[in-house]
Amino acid sequence: MIRTTVAALVALGLTATGAVAQNASQNASPNGRPPPATGRAARPSPDEPSTPGPVVERRSDRGAQAGEHKISDADIATAPVFEQAKSSHHSVTIDGKTIPYTATAGTLTLRDDDGKPIASMFYVAYTADGAKDANRPVTFLYNGGPGSASLFVHMGLAGPMHVNTDSPNATRDAPFNLTENHESLLDKSDLVFLDAIGAGYSRPLGDTKGTAFWGVDQDIDAFARGIQRYVTINHRWNSPKFLFGESYGTTRSAGLVYALQQRGLQFNGVLLLSSVLNYGAHDSGFDHSFVSYVPSFAATAVYWKKAPQPANMTAYLQQVRDWAAGPYLTALTKGGSISPEEFDATAKQLSAYIGIPVEFIKRANLRVDLNHFRVELLRDQNRILGRYDTRFTGINVDNVGANAEYDPSDTGINGAYVAALHEWLETGLGYTSDLNYWPSGPNINQSWDWRHRPPGGFGGGGRRENVANTAADMGMAMRENPHLKVFSLNGLYDMATPFFGTEYDINHLYLDPSIKNNVRFGYYPSGHMVYLNQDALKQLKADVAKFYDDATAH
Secondary structure, three states: OOOOOEOOOEEOOOOOOOOOOOOHHHHOOOOOOOOOOOOOOOOOOOOOOOOOOHHHHOOOOOOOOOOOOOOOHHHHHHOOOOOEEEEEEEEEEEOOEEEEEEEEEEEEEEEOOOOOEEEEEEEEEEEEOOOOOOOOOEEEEEOOOOOEOOHHHHHHHHOOEEEEOOOOOOOOOOOOEEEEOOOOHHHOOEEEEEOOOOOEOOEEOOOOOHHHOOEHHHHHHHHHHHHHHHHHHOOOOOOOEEEEEEEHHHHHHHHHHHHHHHOOOOOOEEEEEEEOOEHHHHOOOOOHHHHHHHHHHHHHHHHOOOOOOOOOHHHHHHHHHHHHHHHHHHHHHOHHHOOHHHHHHHHHHHHHHHOOOHHHHHHOOOOOOHHHHHHHOOHHHOOEEOOOOOOOEEOOOOOOOOOOOOOHHHHOOHHHHHHHHHHHHHHHOOOOOOOOOEOEOOOOOOOOEOEEOOOOOOOOHHHOOEEOEOHHHHHHHHHHOOOOEEEEEEEOOOOOOOHHHHHHHHOOOOOOOOOHHHEEEEEEOOOOOHHHOHHHHHHHHHHHHHHHHHHHOO
16 A cells, blocks of 8 residues: 655755756757657667677667767756755555555755765665664665666666566556565665666756766766765664665676775675676677677577477576587687687587577677577567567567667567656655656766776776776675675576676686675576566565575674
């Protein structure tokens, strides 16, 4: 049951500074038209173009192309410098128990080191009602992009309300079915959903440009300031604390947990859903990405009955991993010096695992690109596969193209999530804004600064800047805090962040044997958004609940 009592708007009393509008010529769209008044633009296809290269193309999250819009002057000028908070009271049933809670939608004012307001970060927090419990955890959650708002983990994974979809089929049209989320994490932790600056209702303030936040290290700093502010004004410094990010949000989390630790905020755990921690490992000219996709291709081939059906899927995928990291990697490493016999044998075995014809694999020089796999596996059925989730299928304009025209696992659920977020904020929580709500922040991904300066030590490159390898940061955080726990959650049918690539990244944290068991893995029969499969969500919730118990035990 949802109780509709809504508290009055609360101003938290910071010193206000007027927001200065930016130059209109810098914020008009290139075609001269302003962004749509609603700000609810359709999400772009997440299939990135062939440029700028494999670093972004192979493993970036949704929101890679945000169209030609820019945040308008009026939108930035409207962003609140004063912190706002609007609270309402509700309840949700989880595991048969009714949990009353307070929902707070509001803003956090981020300030630079001199105290100048630089950004307004939108958040929605859910806190369980009742007597104050010093042991009650608080978890900060977000999506990735970079440049995506947190509506997907909010309205699909962990929040007390979620939207039902028809996955793995395209979801029917509105009205969408918004219901209580009986698998919410609210029984284990208070929840705070944060939007990146420039996405959702989060905005830069005054003369601060959006690009001041649009980069690996810039984004980490913004989230660190936002989390520290929330913890301070809500008196949660002594609470158990967790980070929960999805996709590029895992890249953020790995760097963020170290940054927060340097500010005196020690975390109990980090949950990584559909991870990519080291973009540099996927740079052009290396074969790592081709190897990391093979087990996910194999799982998909089994799902679509394009490969033999194994009696034990777990054991089968381990066999595929061993071959991919062994004979297959060896063959690719040889490049042009590979013998004809080894070339033929490799093509035949790869074909047997991933369901793509031998001759196609040979023409691809043993390196099957993700886009090729998505159009080739079910070409005989005139269907393309989803990128975020290969259980989804779609139809190209013709059946001869080399690339998928769109991602049916994105278009099939996007409208439902955007509508549900608006319905819940505006009707359920009573929160409205004159700002445009951006599911994917305009031009954030295109403007992203991928450079990162990791901590020192082995893997830190002597603190030289690299291409977004935050695995080094998380490894350092775990060595400095040997109690920090990490849980990697993976979908078997996820092609945006294939699980074998995730294992590679996490296996390169350089952990001492005494803390290696602080990392655990979970695998689920779903895609990038594991929660689209409701049975998988139930298992994920059970696994995460145990993780919380273990990470807060003394």
